Structures are given as structure tokens and as C-alpha cells.
Amino acid sequence: MLNAAADLSVFDAVLHFLSYAVMAVFAENIVFTHGMGVSQLFKLVETRDIRTWHHCLPILLVQLLSAPLVWLCRTSFVPWLREFLPVWLPSLALRPLIYLSCATIAMAVVWLLLHLFGRVGRPYLEQLALATYNCCVLGTILICVNQNFTLLETIAFSLGSGIGYLFAVAAVDEGRRRLRSKDVPGIFTGMPISLIYIGILALAIYGLVGHSIIS
Numbered sequence: 001m002l003n004a005a006a007d008l009s010v011f012d013a014v015l016h017f018l019s020y021a022v023m024a025v026f027a028e029n030i031v032f033t034h035g036m037g038v039s040q041l042f043k044l045v046e047t048r049d050i051r052t053w054h055h056c057l058p059i060l061l062v063q064l065l066s067a068p069l070v071w072l073c074r075t076s077f078v079p080w081l082r083e084f085l086p087v088w089l090p091s092l093a094l095r096p097l098i099y100l101s102c103a104t105i106a107m108a109v110v111w112l113l114l115h116l117f118g119r120v121g122r123p124y125l126e127q128l129a130l131a132t133y134n135c136c137v138l139g140t141i142l143i144c145v146n147q148n149f150t151l152l153e154t155i156a157f158s159l160g161s162g163i164g165y166l167f168a169v170a171a172v173d174e175g176r177r178r179l180r181s182k183d184v185p186g187i188f189t190g191m192p193i194s195l196i197y198i199g200i201l202a203l204a205i206y207g208l209v210g211h212s213i214i215s
Helices: 002-025 038-046 052-082 091-115 118-132 135-146 151-178 191-209
Strands: none
Touching (some): 052 118, 052 151, 135 151, 151 191
């Protein structure tokens, strides 16, 4: 009976983890739903010298490694720090700096890991700084904090956000190939039609998950 209960608890935890990861990939996609990292996405799609994996894998690793650090800061470090701060300096004002520091620590760990792979890791190292300080990384962190996610939920959402960014890059890249058609009016060629395409994808996601306007 105890084994069955333990198995059920593990299954629930795995299902909960996967649900938050899938939610971050599609329903809460960092690009299509929150509009973060779009400028870097366009640069990545237009510059053929940079491969998608070389930019997206560092984002995924940094978000995944910074997730437990962010959760620890939110639950332990920030409350402890609040006791030593002067009245005129609220802890909320230091949150971006603290969470950006978590991303920097995660970047240092990823930098060490990629160095172990020698030439294979060199293309990823070239994109590591841009990937780490992409607004989608800090945006994912702030979403996890504002939603008061647990450690498991924070890791799952960070993993899903990294995969979601890869999904967004692939979708936009494929769309831009098809939007080079001569049927597209000249005034919409390039950036305008790409923004319209992203907007339609975002509306399609909203149509699937629902959206309400609070008056």
C-alpha cells in the first residue's frame, strides 16, 4: 500500500512538472504570449551564420540552472536581506539586480561546462553572453517570482520557456521562408510581414488557451 502511494505521488509530481513545462512552451510562450526576446529572435533568423541551436541552447541551460537559484533567493535570501535594508530601500527595488546575478552565476557554470567540450562548445560560447542577457531570461525569472511558483514549478517553467523560445525561432524561421513569396505586397516585405505573422501566431495561441480583458 505504501509503495502504491509513493508511486502515485511520484507520478503526480512528474505530471505536474510536465504540465508546467508544456504550458511554458505553448500557452505561456515567452515570445508569442509575453513578447520577450523578439529583437534577438529576428537577428537570429536573419543572420544565417548563427545556427539556431548555438543561441537557443545557452538560453535553455542558463534558464534551467538559474531556476533553483532564483527560487532560493525568493524564499530565503530576499526575506533575510529585508531585515538589514534601510526603510527607504525596499527589497523589491533590488529584485532585478539579485535575479540578474542569478543568471550571471548560471552563465558562469554554463561557460565552464561548454569549455569542457573544446571546439564543439566554442560556437555556443560565442552566443552565451547574448543569450544570458536576453530579456526572455529575466522575463522568465520574474514570471516565476510573481506567480510564486514552487521549486518544481520554477524549474519546469524555465525549462519550458527555453524550449518555447526554440519553438518560436523555428516557427518564425519557417514562416519567413514562406513569406518570401512574390504574392506578398512590396510594402509588407521584410519586417512588416514578419511582425504580422508573429501577431497571427500569438492570436492563435490566445484562441486556444483563452484570454480575458479585466475592466
